[in-house]
Amino acid sequence: MATTSAAGTGAAPAPDTRNAGGVGFRSDRGPVLLAVMLSTGLVALDSTIIATAVPSIVRDLGGFSQFPWLFSIYLLTQAVTVPIYGKFADSLGRKPVMFFGIALFLIGSILCGAAWSMPALIVARAVQGIGAGAVQPMSMTIVGDLYTVEERARVQGYLASVWGIAAVIGPTLGGVFSEYVSWRWIFFINLPLGAVAVWMIARRFAERVTRTRHRVDYAGVALLTGGFSLIILGLLEGGVAWGWASTQSLVIFAVGVVLLVAFVFVERRAAEPVLPLWVFSRRVLAGSSLNALVIGALTIGLSSYLPTYSEGVLGTSALVAGFALAANTVGWPLAASQAGRLYLRIGFRDTALIGTVFVVGGTVLAALLGENTLVWGAAGAAFVMGVGLGLSASPTLVAAQSVVGWDRRGVVTGANMFSRSLGSAVGAAVFGAIANATLADRFAHPPAGIADRLPRSVDASSLVLGGHTRSQQPAVAEYVRRSLYDATHHVFLALVVLAVLGVGALLLMPRRSEQLTFE
Template structure:
């Protein structure tokens, strides 16, 4: 009798959401958080297409990678902080604070007059972006039952996929037809609408038993990675290699890294649980995610430079060049779930890593004479490899750990990829700058211009990015300068190919299922992910960093309960 009552109570809890709202309020909240998620997803890809034009307007080619790395860093390390604070103070105030921070960063980014200002304000924007996606999913989990949540998740993942695909196209169109400033300003009306809707419609119960927040871990990690990024980006200037700044950056990276590890060992709820790395699947999978992140963000960041700076294309053309990458990612991720059932996860991951490595090698051979269709085909191939790798890794990592740490292990994969992206973009940016500086003598030899004039042209290489300034450049300098940028981008893409190759090598250290999880559990997870609805849900999980507590899982509680029963 007692067992029956307990089962009935559990069933009642499952059938009731944590936050009970009227139907009208619930759908209003859903619309508001969907709009917020659309903004976050759009921002992840829309700026890339506008970056060459931004560089042409503000200058600071040697700071190009900072605009991406600063945003990625703050958006990544603040995700668990927003999640924990929302457990203490409620979802609504933290969601509104996240949107306010994001919109403040957007407005200031759009008003930037220098690259230093833009980098700073992009970091502010990233602070707010760290709240939008995870808290959107958390609110979704609060106001819907588990059964309803599965259906609603299709809306969220569809919105994420749509925004990711149209982002580059929108960024290019806005830049060409209005101004690059509006790439940031466009967030403001939609963000305000989302904030008003959620602020008025979402009513929550009071919170109890607040969780412990790992502030120290987040702070030491931010300081350590920031010091590393400063060192990597400043290394683009050879005269800085022995400067006090480089020495301080190196020491700070090591010191803060040690403090981060010590903090994580002592933290009750660490931002990066080090104990999970004893699981070989999680450890190797995180390394693979880190390395593939460098390649992924490198392509999104630097391909627009090839289209605009080398080929003389528009911002719209630069944005459309990234569309095959994102379409390949989405399409092959869906196929990858089914492919796992036939060939196994390891073969799927290794095939995807090999495709990525080959496509990056091909990308590193592109120059001023390469036809556009070949770039589009190669980026589609690269995106297909990424889709095969990331979804298969996500499913397998989830299947290799205990249920109680499933969310943490899953978020660790996206965390690793985002940090890898920030570091990889910084390294590729440094290589790009060094390569450009090394072409000064070649340009002078081919143009016969005075050394001072060549120096001026090289430092103003951003003039290549805009058709109007490109047309005013001396004809004898235009060709050699475009060739120099092409060669520099080839070197940057070679670095990307190197990281993709390391990712392929790391894939061979991935354990077999016998070493990590039962084949039954893995098959169950893969079968779930092979359905279109589940795959959409899992796809969004692996395309962004989500609060560990609310990570979508390949194995649902129902299946877990059946195993316990």
């Protein structure tokens, strides 16, 4: 049975279990690695299933203009809780934090499956996100505890396989449930997987913990959550519920910025800040966090709107759209499994920079998708982008973990996961604003021939997503389809811009690995 320590401040960690019988499943640490992979699979499967089922959810519950909230609220609550879990993990241990996160995630999954309206589903997703905030960072932190930098090059292959399996199973189940059963089962399927993960961790992972007293930075949590919630609210509802230049928008954005500025001042004085500002004070840590921010936004942009493009514009089924998106999550783990070997030879930053070449290429291919492109074109763009993300994400995270000691590794890992979740949350809001604004403009200025037959609402796009075009007049259905193409095309163009900007984040990191020292 593998053992690690969770010593608190000033306490010495337990004997190191690294290099204990190799890296594979038959080693002393093998059962723990398998348990971590199962826990990671809990989040991996959910992320691939929900993206495919969004059109079916919109068809059932309505509210196309609100569907970005399904991603934003989940990712926001995940983001703001990640640093808290990281702090607790460094003082209470990894195991209890992981158990709490899985339990809350499963409760949220039950609530999601029972949701009766889009607002109810959004609230349930918030609960689910609070639980997910513990699962992924704790998995990565445990791996950082058990394995050396060299060993993690091999372990990345095992962890990457989880996303590869989820890439195949997730979209397939999402498409099957959406078409033949019910989208609600995409949430209920989490229950048996979560039960197995808890059982494995309880039996196989043991840690000796020196418990320490801690103070929760409630003020920091409130300011961080409130600030980003208002900004996301303004982005998603601006131009839809109220005008961009209206009093509501100006007040919401202004108050959001004020709360975030106040958060910075509070964190400087907090005894145990929820997000210590020192994690952004070194080039390695700052570059890693900024890269995670960009990766999060790119991932959510593609996973949110590629299925919408495939189903709404190309007219594919949910199952086929799921396979198109799966190409991204297949390319990601394949590249991540090789990234470990590569960064040991040429360094963390150069490996990630190679990845950005693929990322930019993939986003350009997505932007070139036309109204009548074969679905294989969409899958190809997703695969290329996935390869780039796989080569960029792993090296930068390992680099950040490598420059700190055990007692700070949980905070650093949590900060990196926070940045990725925040990027996804804000990215979902920004891309949602772009899509909603495009659709609102198209529906407000339709051709004269169909002006009196076209619903004056962004949610008119459900005519396409819901598969009801046969009951509509061809001219109306075609205009809705073209409007939806314009919306997704504008999102893909934004992905290109974001991918190019992401190169600058990586240039903050030192080029040579021997420069990665933390003072």
